[in-house]
Amino acid sequence: MELIDIGCNLAHDSFDEDRERVLADARAAGVVQIVVTGASEDGSLKAVELARTRPGELFATAGVHPHLASDYSAETESVLAELHKDDTVVAVGECGLDYFRDFSPRPAQRRAFERQLELAVACAKPVFLHQRDAHADFLAILREFRPQLSGAVVHCFTDTRQAMLDYLALDCHIGITGWICDERRGHHLKEFVGEIPADRLMIETDAPYLKPRNLRPKARTHRNEPQWLAWIAGTVAACRGVSPPKLAAQTSACARALFNLPAAPSR
Template sequence: MNHSIIDIGINLMHRTFHQDRDQVVERALDNHVTPLIITGTSLRSSLEAARYAGRYPEKLYATAGVHPHDAKNCNEETIAKLKELAALPQVVAIGECGLDYNRDFSPRDVQRKWFTEQVQLAVELKMPLFLHEREAFSDFVAILKDNAVQKAVVHCFTGTYAELKAYLEMGFHIGITGWICDERRGKHLRDLVRMIPLDRLMIETDAPFLTPRDLKEKPAEGRNEPAFLPHILQTVATCIGRPVEEVAKATTETSVDFFGLS
């Protein structure tokens, strides 16, 4: 593959990358995966992501947000601090934010409150949203509609036909991960991905999670990383019946336009 591709979601500040974070970035570049967008999932990780991305102008970017798992730790200063981070040139979206009723690590009413606050911040700043939803579709969509959200990507989509149809009708973009490489859990996704127009489709690893199950050479300790994104790209291209280079070019152009990358 000659075309560079963009990993729109990598948890690069995760503890599993502490020992070799710089090398992970270099391996991504060696595999034509550039730039990378580091996911912020709490105030602390968002700050760390922004600082680290600032060391690699135009190669690394970051999001700033609070994941629903961490919503219980939000307070009256949270939104103001996210707003400060959002002013940095390397910060390109608000999130990862949303609702997760599968784990319920934060109470559901608390999740809804702080998701709404972050949605309103993104609307105020005219920034894209990087979204997380798990088993909370109705409340999730209601909050987005109530706030007239127009620019959002549903990160790591693994949902149903009806959910995908609703997101596309709302004008949202869709992020596809290595879940599609899992012949057990991702079988339905291989069919659904054909519904996504190329100008709404983006790809991501969600590393260190969701390592493609069908990798020929398994990574040490099962850790995913951006260097494996070409494998996900190949699977997506096969599923939609398009040449790899065409899908690489389209998803890259879509990501650049969506996030306003340099």
């Protein structure tokens, strides 16, 4: 069973002491390729640097999260544009809107989002999207740009069935994380994850965040790791009534198509 983690914050400093062990455990669990999330100017530089160390196995996104939209400048855009000339960078983002915390003013979030969508159009790469409590504005902006985009994935989807249908209507992919394994917050996803077309579904850990709460045996660490993508895959497969190997094959095919990934390196 070969899995692709389409969203892992592997450049996060919580992995600095044991990143090689984390990658070895991921490979042992069947995770053959990982897209390392870039969510700030500095974070994108680190994600790309890390991806370059393992060609064909690690890839990167480059963008600015809506929490940091106030920091999005012409200089930042220039850095991102340069990064997107690198073949290891497979998507623009993480970008979008987050009205749940409003760490950046909403007008600044919308400007940064639009600028990054324009960048994605210019470099002909898909977008890796974040949306929380901002569906109406997010959908309106995305709808305007979608015809010009090569592709889009709404990462770490946690919203309603109607929101999911809205994104599918725009020919977007949906990324499912360990949120679906959380009996407190993610139970609603189990009710409609089976409605996502097989060619629009992808899976991700969003590590070090969102460790699956139903993980067995329980891990002592609070940090999520890419090795547990297999557990998320099993949960999603059960909800969809398919085998984990079939779910793995379908989601990996989607990831390779959207991000233009090569076949995984032989072990």
